[in-house]
Amino acid sequence: MxxxxxxxxxxxxxxxxxxxxxxxxxxxxxxxxxxxxxxxxxxxxxxxxxxxxxxxxxxxxxxxxxxxxxxxxxxxxxxxxxxxxxxxxxxxxxxxxxxxxxxxxxxxxxxxxxxxxxxxxxxxxxxxxxxxxxxxxxxxxxxxxxxxxxxEGYEPGITGAEIAALFDRMRPGLVDLRGRLADAPDAPVLSGHFPAQAQRDLAREVAEAFGYDLSRGRIDEAVHPFSSGSHNDVRITTRIDTSDPLGCIFSTIHEVGHAGYEQNIAQDYGLSILGQGVSMGVHESQSRIYENQLGRSPAFCQWLYGRMRDHFGPLSVTTPEDFARAVNRVAAGYIRTEADEVHYNLHIMLRFDLERALIRGDLVLGDLEAAWNDRFAADFGLAVDKPSNGVLQDVHWPVGLFGYFPTYSLGNVYAGCLYDAMRAGLPDLDDRLAGGDVAAALGWLRDNLQRHGGLRPPRETIAHATGATVSEGPLLGYLGAKYEALYGL
Amino acid sequence: MxxxxxxxxxxxxxxxxxxxxxxxxxxxxxxxxxxxxxxxxxxxxxxxxxxxxxxxxxxxxxxxxxxxxxxxxxxxxxxxxxxxxxxxxxxxxxxxxxxxxxxxxxxxxxxxxxxxxxxxxxxxxxxxxxxxxxxxxxxxxxxxxxxxxxxEGYEPGITGAEIAALFDRMRPGLVDLRGRLADAPDAPVLSGHFPAQAQRDLAREVAEAFGYDLSRGRIDEAVHPFSSGSHNDVRITTRIDTSDPLGCIFSTIHEVGHAGYEQNIAQDYGLSILGQGVSMGVHESQSRIYENQLGRSPAFCQWLYGRMRDHFGPLSVTTPEDFARAVNRVAAGYIRTEADEVHYNLHIMLRFDLERALIRGDLVLGDLEAAWNDRFAADFGLAVDKPSNGVLQDVHWPVGLFGYFPTYSLGNVYAGCLYDAMRAGLPDLDDRLAGGDVAAALGWLRDNLQRHGGLRPPRETIAHATGATVSEGPLLGYLGAKYEALYGL
Structure with a gap:
């Protein structure tokens, strides 16, 4: 040997x-x-x-x-x-x-x-x-x-300074878009009673449409949805709220993004150090592109609207276009996990700046709450009313996950880059998605990114897939175009 | 330290x-x-x-x-x-x-x-x-x-010679009882359709009646029922056949016997080498006494008959006495796992003699099938018609479990000893069982045996609980009395 x-x-x-x-x-x-x-x-x-x-x-x-x-x-x-x-x-x-x-x-x-x-x-x-x-x-x-x-423990090869510069470039555009959306007409809301079993059935159907291999996985229910495992045993969970079927469907798609990444890594890499997603950021790019760029696209919403009516009967929103607006409802809120695609990154930037300052010794604990609330008012236009809506909302810091938050937004940035390249390679993508056909998009991700597992460092993984260096431009362009089209800003 | x-x-x-x-x-x-x-x-x-x-x-x-x-x-x-x-x-x-x-x-x-x-x-x-x-x-x-x-790997402290002597003492009585039962009138058969969900509900009810702590366990379904785990995480499985609810109920009680033993070991012993059942034989004594001496007793069958009718409606057997006979149906058959309490030990003795001879080099592989079939004809009065009904039926030898089989009958012998002592200590046991009250019997087992875990070697564990040395007498006495009462031999 x-x-x-x-x-x-x-x-x-x-x-x-x-x-x-x-x-x-x-x-x-x-x-x-x-x-x-x-x-x-x-x-x-x-x-x-x-x-x-x-x-x-x-x-x-x-x-x-x-x-x-x-x-x-x-x-x-x-x-x-x-x-x-x-x-x-x-x-x-x-x-x-x-x-x-x-x-x-x-x-x-x-x-x-x-x-x-x-x-x-x-x-x-x-x-x-x-x-x-x-x-x-x-x-x-x-x-x-x-x-x-x-x-480095979550996103090898990137520095806090690089992330700070990236976020500084992103923030003005997001704050501007957030402000314009605050003045847009309210989106329709999907309301009604949605039986648990029908949600389970539809979640399974959507998971399979997004390529989840149930012979090497399974779907259960848990309080907080998650994906777990690598190679040939990759399980996901979802959650059911009978007044909100969108939570179940989109958290399922999100977790299928994580799970599909793991399942699609080359079999040869199984049970090696290459046989798992390369970083938290790249992992999140897969869950986000499945959930947001593909799942919440107006095109896919056309197909999903039909499946929703088949499973639940007539809906409170009566056109595919209104359904897409309900799916992509934008509203400033206190809670990160409930945030839409625009506000989400503002939540992350706030946490990144504060946690970096805490670890570097530039912020003392006694000033944390005030720093949080001041920044939140500036970025969201809202006053935090209580700690559970502010600094106490996330489990990350209590369990010591300092350095983890920025990987969520890196995932969004990477997803923007990937989606840009995917659209260039698949000119008929929207037509396919409107028919519920996600296979071409999934094949593009599998061939260009997922199958390589940990072969290349995170940003090289994205650059190899897209043929371009990572930047925030594609994500900002995607968000602006999407919300302008949906809300006629 | x-x-x-x-x-x-x-x-x-x-x-x-x-x-x-x-x-x-x-x-x-x-x-x-x-x-x-x-x-x-x-x-x-x-x-x-x-x-x-x-x-x-x-x-x-x-x-x-x-x-x-x-x-x-x-x-x-x-x-x-x-x-x-x-x-x-x-x-x-x-x-x-x-x-x-x-x-x-x-x-x-x-x-x-x-x-x-x-x-x-x-x-x-x-x-x-x-x-x-x-x-x-x-x-x-x-x-x-x-x-x-x-x-020694399954039942520490006992020798093959001791088991051979024990089985030699048991066999004539069992063969005699088997012969007398062959001439008894056929027992009634429980037939009908028994919906899966009702079986699950009743199995859970019966498991709880037998003291299974579901806050530290759970019941699922599997092809072969089993119990798994120790201390505060002890899970069982059962199986459902919609034409045979007795299989589900009594395999559940059997596994609850294994699981209850693990759950009732003193909390202080948890995650120590004392914190698990002391041997396969003692473990089997618990599953057998739960299933047979308690669960299949005519007294408990009275209560169970009522619960069956509540869950399934009118039954094909129409009195508690006929239900008890159906539960305790005796029939010579090829398959060990389907055997009644009388034939079961004869199946084991056959396997014990053959596997001991194989390991000691007294029987060559080429003679195994003939040896099996000759012995089966002698003990069961039946000619084996095909290997799947004979030497190929069990998974034990293929996976190398030589020395395991006798622990099943040791479990029956131990259960006989325990039941004898339990009856002496609980004169109103039958009255309690007839009302579905197993608690006193369970308390007796917990206090006298289960809580001690691995504190004493196997036979000392039984002797400590019963105040007597282990012998086959109580089991033979119990079987004779039970079947004589049921079938009026």
């Missing part, structure tokens, strides 16, 4: 164990009896210990020193394994365990604080989380920028 | 990882998409590798050398960990991997051979399985009996 084959065999087992961790997470949110929660915590901690030991195993370092790649795929694997090994080795085991412990406590305290709108009770533990993550960031960054070191 | 606390902390993580393996097995049989099968095989093999490395970790040996127990529970843990460590260390890792590989192949070939009734095509791979298990048995046994070494 060579160092390369030893290393790849070892990594394959690590990937298999990592898949098991994903399955436990899925089970916890869908099937696990409630009384098993503490036990599950111990089970996952034991497996996390095994994974951490493997990721920092000195043999990995030795193999990396002497392994030689003979193909681009092998070279990419060595690059990614080396990144993972160096990162894992920089964080002391007891610091990782302490972060796991404190964020677990913090998540519970956050849920209670959000329920009671009691920010003061939560700030001390949030301070602990931030301090621990800053310590980790310092260990990861060595002499570099601590925020960049955290960001 | 002392050697003892280090060892127990290490063992706790091993138990947690072992629980994860159980959860993957459950998922595979209930939820997993079919296209994920190969991937799941790799995931489970990777986790098995981790578990094997932990079970043979040299640190365990060193800790065992210097750890000192300060309580009976600690002493029991040291004894069980030492047994597990010595056993695991005796089997070379490549032999264990080869057994896993060959039995996986053999299971597929067996399923095809059984379907086609083609024994000849299966014998070569069965020969490989036997050869590998004999090699393993020789490694485990050192100078001792190889069959005993395999048996």
């Amino acid at each position: 060579s160092a390369l084959s030893d290393l790849l065999a070892f990594q394959r087992e690590t990937e298999a164990l990592s898949q098991i961790m994903g399955r436990l997470g899925w089970d916890q949110e869908t099937m696990m009896p409630r009384g098993a929660a503490l036990q599950r915590g111990e089970e996952m901690a034991a497996l996390e210990g095994v994974l951490h030991a493997r990721r920092t195993d000195p043999r990995v370092g030795a193999w990396l020193d002497s392994a030689e790649a003979t193909s681009p795929a092998e070279a990419a694997q060595l690059r990614l394994i080396a990144q993972s090994y160096r990162r894992a080795c920089r964080v002391p085991g007891d610091l990782a365990a302490e972060i796991a412990r404190v964020t677990s406590v913090a998540q519970g305290k956050w849920a209670a604080a959000r329920k009671d709108d009691d920010l003061a009770s939560f700030l001390p533990v949030l301070g602990q989380v931030i301090a621990l993550r800053r310590t980790e960031a310092a260990a990861l960054a060595e002499a570099g920028d601590p925020y960049d070191a955290l960001l | 002392s050697a003892l606390s280090d060892l127990l902390a290490f063992q706790r993580e091993t138990e947690a990882l072992s629980q994860i393996m159980g959860r993957l097995g459950w998922d595979q049989e209930t939820m997993m998409p079919r296209g994920a099968a190969l991937q799941r095989g790799e995931e489970m093999a990777a986790l098995e590798g981790v578990l094997h490395a932990r079970r043979t970790d040299p640190r365990v040996g060193a800790w065992l050398d210097s750890a000192e127990a300060t309580s009976p529970a600690e002493a029991a843990q040291l004894r069980l960990i030492a047994q597990s460590y010595r056993r695991a260390c005796r089997v070379p890792g490549d032999l264990a991997a080869e057994i896993a590989r060959v039995t996986s192949v053999a299971q597929g070939k067996w399923a095809a051979a059984r379907k086609d009734d083609d024994l000849a095509s299966f014998l070569p791979v069965l020969g490989q399985v036997i050869a590998l298990r004999r090699t393993e048995a020789a490694a485990l046994a050192e100078a001792g009996d190889p069959y005993d070494a395999l048996l």
Whole structure:
């Protein structure tokens, strides 16, 4: 055996164990009896210990020193394994365990604080989380920028400064569009009662239209929709609200975007470090382009309108055009997860600036709420009325996910780039979508992006698919054109 | 940290990882998409590798050398960990991997051979399985009996010679009872259509009557019913046949017996080596006493008859007494899993004698089928018509489970002992069961047996609960009295 084959065999087992961790997470949110929660915590901690030991195993370092790649795929694997090994080795085991412990406590305290709108009770533990993550960031960054070191864990190869510059270029256009939309006539609202079973049936039909392979996946229900797993076991969840079928349908399409990416990676890459989405941002680009550019397009809404009437009978909106406007309703609101495509990125920019300042030490915790509320008023034209509508709304910071938020907007930017290139390659795309035919769009994404898995770094992955460097232009152009057409701005 | 606390902390993580393996097995049989099968095989093999490395970790040996127990529970843990460590260390890792590989192949070939009734095509791979298990048995046994070494893996502390003597004492009485029942009038048969949802509802009701804690468990459907997991996450499956509701109800009660044992072990023992059923035989004693002595008792059948009519409407049997006879129908048949309480043990004794002779080298593979069929004719009065009704019917030998079969009958013997002592302690048991009240019987089992988990070796566990040494007398007495009362022999 060579160092390369030893290393790849070892990594394959690590990937298999990592898949098991994903399955436990899925089970916890869908099937696990409630009384098993503490036990599950111990089970996952034991497996996390095994994974951490493997990721920092000195043999990995030795193999990396002497392994030689003979193909681009092998070279990419060595690059990614080396990144993972160096990162894992920089964080002391007891610091990782302490972060796991404190964020677990913090998540519970956050849920209670959000329920009671009691920010003061939560700030001390949030301070602990931030301090621990800053310590980790310092260990990861060595002499570099601590925020960049955290960001690297979610979106390798991009810096906070690059994202700040990108967002600075995007923000004026989005604020302007937001302002023009505030003056547009109200969009129609889809109202009525939509039985749960009909929603399940339609969600399954839409998932299959979007290429979800149910022989290698399954759909269940959970409080927060998610996708889980890689290769040949990729499961999604959706949620059902009998007064709002659009939530079920579009969260299903969104999760099918994540799941389809995983399912469409080349089978040869399965259970290797290449066999999973390359970054959070690229992953989000797939869920967003499925959900927004394709699923919420006026063309696809024509087809969906017919399927909605078949499943639910006559609707409160009576034309495909009004249905498309209902699907693409724009309204400034406090809550990120309920935001439309225009406001969504403004929510992210706010969080990015604040979390970067917190990690770099430029913002103290006592000033966080005021900073949030001031910025929100400036960008959304609304005064935050309570912490659960402001700084307490997201689970990310309580569980230590600093550096994660910007990947959502990067996903939108990447999706804009991909959609631009896809339209150029598929001139009859709208006609196809209007007939419910998503296959050509999916084939374009699979061939140009999804099948390559982790072969190239994130922005190279997008550039390879589109033939152009990543920029915000296509996304802004798409949003302007879409809303102008829908609302006649 | 002392050697003892280090060892127990290490063992706790091993138990947690072992629980994860159980959860993957459950998922595979209930939820997993079919296209994920190969991937799941790799995931489970990777986790098995981790578990094997932990079970043979040299640190365990060193800790065992210097750890000192300060309580009976600690002493029991040291004894069980030492047994597990010595056993695991005796089997070379490549032999264990080869057994896993060959039995996986053999299971597929067996399923095809059984379907086609083609024994000849299966014998070569069965020969490989036997050869590998004999090699393993020789490694485990050192100078001792190889069959005993395999048996020890399922029922620690008993020898093949002891079981042979026990079965020799049981067989004449069972053959005699079987003969007398062959001449009894035919029992009534429950026929009709029994809707799946009503079966599910009744199964859940009966599971809860038998004390199954659904806040720490769940019921799903699978081809072969099973129970899985320990401590606070113990799940069961059942099966639904709309022409046979008794299959669903009694397999549910059976699995609740296994699951209830796990759920009722002292919480303090959770995720320790004491926190699971002590042996296959004792586990089976719980499933059997729940299913047979309690569930199939004429007294409980009175209550169940009423619940059946509530769920399904009028039945083809029209009195509680006829319902009890239908539930306890006796008929000689080829298939072990369909056997009644009398014939069941005869099926086991046949398999025990043959598998012991195979492992000890006293029976060659070419003579196996003739030996099976001769013995079957002698004990059952029937000629085996095809291999799928004979030597090919069970999955156990194809997957290498030599030494497992006798634990089923040991379970029946233990259940007989427990039921005898329980009746002595609960003089009003039948009155309670006739009203659907199983709580007193369950409390007796929990207090006298289940809560102790692995504290004592198997037969001591039964003796501690009953105050008497284990013997076949109570089981034979119970069977004779039950069938004489039902059929007026």
